[in-house]
Amino acid sequence: MISIRPHTNVLVLTGAGISAESGIRTFRDSGGLWENHRVEDVASPLGFRRDPRLVWSFYKKRWEDAQLATPNTAHLALAELEQKLGNNFNLITQNVDGLHYKAGNRRVWEMHGSLNHCYCTNCEAGYSLREINLSEDLPGCPACKGLLRPDIVWFGEVPYFLPEIEEALKVCEIFLVVGTSGAVYPAAGFVMSAKLMGAQTLAINLDKPDNLGFIDHFFQGKSGEVLPKLLAEWYQN
Ligand code: NAD
Numbered sequence: 255m256i257s258i259r260p261h262t263n264v265l266v267l268t269g270a271g272i273s274a275e276s277g278i279r280t281f282r283d284s285g286g287l288w289e290n291h292r293v294e295d296v297a298s299p300l301g302f303r304r305d306p307r308l309v310w311s312f313y314k315k316r317w318e319d320a321q322l323a324t325p326n327t328a329h330l331a332l333a334e335l336e337q338k339l340g341n342n343f344n345l346i347t348q349n350v351d352g353l354h355y356k357a358g359n360r361r362v363w364e365m366h367g368s369l370n371h372c373y374c375t376n377c378e379a380g381y382s383l384r385e386i387n388l389s390e391d392l393p394g395c396p397a398c399k400g401l402l403r404p405d406i407v408w409f410g411e412v413p414y415f416l417p418e419i420e421e422a423l424k425v426c427e428i429f430l431v432v433g434t435s436g437a438v439y440p441a442a443g444f445v446m447s448a449k450l451m452g453a454q455t456l457a458i459n460l461d462k463p464d465n466l467g468f469i470d471h472f473f474q475g476k477s478g479e480v481l482p483k484l485l486a487e488w489y490q491n
C-alpha cells in the first residue's frame with residue numbers, strides 16, 4: 255500500500271532518465287559514452303587538465319541543449335507534488351540540466367552541480383554562464399583572469415549537499431527514485447540508506463536498476479508516462 259498525504263515526508267532522487275523525454279540523452283544508453291565522448295575525457299579533473307578546450311566546448315554544447323529543452327510531464331508532476339507537500343518534499347537530482355527548476359521545483363539539491371554555473375579555478379568566484387564571455391575557447395574569470403571551469407561535480411570529486419541529503423534520508427517516509435541506473439555512487443547507495451532507516455522505497459525506471467534489491471516497489475516504464483499516473487493514484491488529501 256502506497257499513500258502520500260500532505261504530511262508525508264517524501265524524498266525524491268532523479269537521474270538522467272527523467273530528462274530523456276525532454277530530448278536530453280542519458281549516457282548509459284550510449285554505451286558509457288556521453289554524447290560520443292569518453293566520460294573520463296569530459297567528466298574528470300584529469301580530463302580537464304589534459305584538454306580544457308575540449309571540456310569547455312563539450313559543456314557549452316550541453317548548456318545550449320539544456321537551454322532549449324523543456325520539462326516533461328515527469329518533471330511537472332514533481333513540481334506539483336512539491337506544491338502539495340511544501341516542506342515535506344525534497345528533491346535530490348544527479349542531473350545538471352536545470353529542468354527541475356524550469357518545471358517549478360524549488361526544494362532541489364543539484365548534487366552534481368549545474369550546467370548553468372561555472373567557477374574560477376584560481377579564486378573560486380562563481381558565475382552564471384550568462385555572465386561570462388563564452389566566445390573564448392577558455393573562458394577567464396572576470397575578477398582575476400584565472401581559468402574558469404564548469405560547476406559540474408566530476409568523477410573523483412565530492413558531490414554537493416551530502417550533509418543535507420544524509421539528514422533527509424533519515425527522516426523521509428517515502429524515498430522515490432526516478433530515471434537512474436543505480437550505478438553511479440554515492441547516489442546509488444541512498445536507496446539502501448533510506449530503506450535501512452525505515453523508509454518505503456519506490457523506483458520508476460526504463461530498465462531494472464542495479465540496486466533493485468533495496469527497492470520495495472519497482473515500476474518499469476518511461477517516467478513521463480508512469481510517474482504522473484502513479485502520483486495521482488498515491489496522493490490523498
Ligand atoms: P544513467 O545514464 O546512468 O542512467 C539513466 C537511467 O535512466 C537508465 O537506467 C535508463 O534505463 C533510464 N531511463 C532512460 N530513459 C528513461 C525514461 N524515459 N524514463 C525512465 N527511465 C529512463 O544516468 P544516471 O543514473 O543519472 O547517472 C549518470 C550521471 O551522468 C549522472 O550523475 C549525471 O550527472 C550525468 N548526466 C546528466 C544528464 C542530465 O543532466 N540530464 C544527462 C546525462 C548524464
Ligand code: ZN
Pocket residue numbers: 374375376377378379395396397398399400
Ligand atoms: Zn578568479
